[in-house]
Amino acid sequence: MNIRLGICILGLFSALAALIVVPGYAPKETEVQQANRPNIIFIFSDDHAYQAISAYGSKLTKTPNIDRIAREGAILHNNVVTNSICGPSRATLLTGKFSHLNGYKANEGKFAVNQSVFPEELKKNGYQTAWVGKMHLGTLPNGFDYLNVLPGQGHYYSPDFINSKRDTVRYPGYVSNVITKLSLDWLNQRDKSKPFFMVVGHKATHREWLPDLRDLGAYDKVNFPLPATFYDNYEGREAAKDQDMTIDKTMRLKEDLKVHADYVKNAVYKRFSPEEKKVFYEYYENKISKEFDEKKLTGKALVEWKYQRYLKDYLATANALDRNIGELLNYLDKSGLAKNTVVVYASDQGFYLGEHGWFDKRFIYEQSLKTPFVIRYPGVIKPGTQINELISNIDWAPTLLNLTGTAIPKDIQGESFLPLLTGKKVPWRQEAYYHYYEYPVPHHVYPHFGLRGGQYKLVRFYGPKDFWELYDLKKDPQELHNIYGVKGYEAVTADLKTKLKDQIRKYKDDEALKIVESGQ
Structure with a gap:
């Protein structure tokens, strides 16, 4: 029907x-x-x-x-x-x-x-x-x-x-x-x-x-397991190594995690009523910031503490x-x-x-x-x-x-x-086309386009540097191993490049077409 x-x-x-x-x-x-x-x-x-x-x-x-x-x-x-x-x-x-x-x-x-x-x-x-x-x-x-x-x-x-x-x-x-x-x-x-x-x-x-005040501390008793790839070393993946979006180096203690937040200069906190500010201050300053000061964390212990705080606030907001x-x-x-x-x-x-x-x-x-x-x-x-x-x-x-x-x-x-x-x-x-542009700010992710299929993903990074990546999503669902140029994947790569060019033409992406036709 x-x-x-x-x-x-x-x-x-x-x-x-x-x-x-x-x-x-x-x-x-x-x-x-x-x-x-x-x-x-x-x-x-x-x-x-x-x-x-x-x-x-x-x-x-x-x-x-x-x-x-x-x-x-x-x-x-x-x-x-x-x-x-x-x-x-x-x-x-x-x-x-x-x-x-x-x-x-x-x-x-x-x-x-x-x-x-x-x-x-x-x-x-x-x-x-x-x-x-x-x-x-x-x-x-x-x-x-x-x-x-x-x-x-x-x-x-x-x-x-x-x-x-x-x-x-x-x-x-x-x-x-x-x-x-x-x-x-x-x-x-x-x-x-x-x-x-x-x-x-x-x-x-x-x-x-920033959570609803009623949700502050909703996950404080939970210790979240680290993702399996949390300490990824980005081997063989140049764009992944050169980004600026890590919990370790990019995430800010004061603004993102509210450790000793600036209640005077930050416009966010000027929007509180006195009662709301008291609740917020009691949680983030008298509890979380105090805990941070007492622990005196460095190295991996600091990174993992930041991860826990990130998830607690993110999920409380959700x-x-x-x-x-x-x-x-x-x-x-x-x-x-x-x-x-x-x-x-x-x-x-x-x-x-x-x-x-x-x-x-x-x-x-x-x-x-x-x-x-x-x-x-x-x-x-x-x-x-x-x-x-x-x-x-x-x-x-x-x-x-x-x-x-x-x-x-x-x-x-x-x-x-x-x-x-x-x-x-x-x-x-059978494949979906993708194209990302925003570079270099705010997170220094190279512009790239590519194809996501049922088993394989082919990516072309361009701009500051030109290179390809290929992943076998069935064997490597975490996308840790770039197999572009690896012996045995020549036929797969050629087929995906043809399909990628077909998708670029279908969706009229002239900028990407010039790049792939340049042969780089």
């Missing part, structure tokens, strides 16, 4: 059911809307690693509300991004295009508002659209009836928001809680005659990992994220909207939680390349669905359009994976 036809038939049955009048019964909003297209809520976090989500097998923490979406719908195990960095990932969500075509290659730029974005297509199809929370695109794009977004990176405490009227308003409280409140306010006040699409953009779990997702899910249940609302949870990219001794993202390597993605659509996506195919974030926009029966513009580079979500066996990509 055609998928769109199937969805329409489901809606028709619901519409007929709604005509049956039961004395004294007032139908819930969603039962009236059920004949229409589904609503969509896209919950989009920042730097939230799949390794920190229990639905993905994490042993570090529990994320019951993200897990609920996965359990009641589908989980994508190989969802990758095209450019592992915050702003460019959001630009790809909006456009369904790679960075070189949507023009947003690196953070802190300005998204070109004159280009088409998929919410515009939803509006043409009768949808009301909104984005609340973190956007981080330098401009306010078209396609939204309502905007209430953080300026730039935003703040964790008493955050400012810019609304559709371009007014800046400061809200007291913790950012994850404020974002949920503003989202619920819009849901309650929207035009209920229309289906809706809303992005709920969370700041968590972005650096400097607690409020998951809790607020639960609050939104509960609202959908109580309002009756859950039955006809698609709920997506995704992060803008992956993140390192000590693997290779790192934090941050950027590389094509697995922990930063793969991002969590779970989706629920009652009656359409079977609960417990597992998707192992390679999905890229260029595929998100066309899939959301497909779900709503909205035409997919021809210039979108991704493909709808709705057939996979509904259990169909369809031809699908």
Whole structure:
């Protein structure tokens, strides 16, 4: 059965059911809307690693509300991004295009508002659209009836928001809680005659990992095991050796770990009420900083202490994220909207939680390349669905359009994976293309592009230095052994280079094409 036809038939049955009048019964909003297209809520976090989500097998923490979406719908195990960095990932969500075509290659730029974005297509199809929370695109794009977004990176405490009227308003409280409140306010006040699409953009779990005050110390009794690659020596991997994103050397005690934080000069702490500052100060100054002073750590002991503090703050910050997702899910249940609302949870990219001794993202390597993605659509996506195919974030926009029966513009580079979500066996990509640009600041990761397949990954670094890397993901899932140029892999390398060039041409990446055609 055609998928769109199937969805329409489901809606028709619901519409007929709604005509049956039961004395004294007032139908819930969603039962009236059920004949229409589904609503969509896209919950989009920042730097939230799949390794920190229990639905993905994490042993570090529990994320019951993200897990609920996965359990009641589908989980994508190989969802990758095209450019592992915050702003460019959001630009790809909006456009369904790679960075070189949507023009947003690196953070802190300005998204070109004159280009088409998929919410515009939803509006043409009768949808009301909104984005609340973190956007981080330098401009306010078209396609939204309502905007209430953080300026730039935003703040964790008493955050400012810019609304559709371009007014800046400061809200007291913790950012994850404020974002949920503003989202619920819009849901309650929207035009209920229309289906809706809303992005709920969370700041968590972005650096400097500042938790909700109620979550301070949530993991203090936990001693996290070091990742197997924590003391990676980067042998044979020049870019990995020459980065600036280690817990050892890059992570800052004062700003990142709040050891003797500067409460006078740092703007973050000026946003506290006196009561909030007292709670924060008591924990980080009188407990954590005091502990640090008493231990007098050096060498590996210091690095490992920093790792423990990093994870404790990161995961405590994620607690409020998951809790607020639960609050939104509960609202959908109580309002009756859950039955006809698609709920997506995704992060803008992956993140390192000590693997290779790192934090941050950027590389094509697995922990930063793969991002969590779970989706629920009652009656359409079977609960417990597992998707192992390679999905890229260029595929998100066309899939959301497909779900709503909205035409997919021809210039979108991704493909709808709705057939996979509904259990169909369809031809699908065997390799995913990637291109990262931002260099040298802030983390000195060489620009590179490459191909991630089912077994092999081929990478071309360029710019300050030109070299290739090749990994066998089945034999070497930690990507510790660069086998480019190793005897016995000549045929594999040649095949992957051909496929890489094909992908570069397919996606019209002229900059990469010039590099590979140079023969270097």
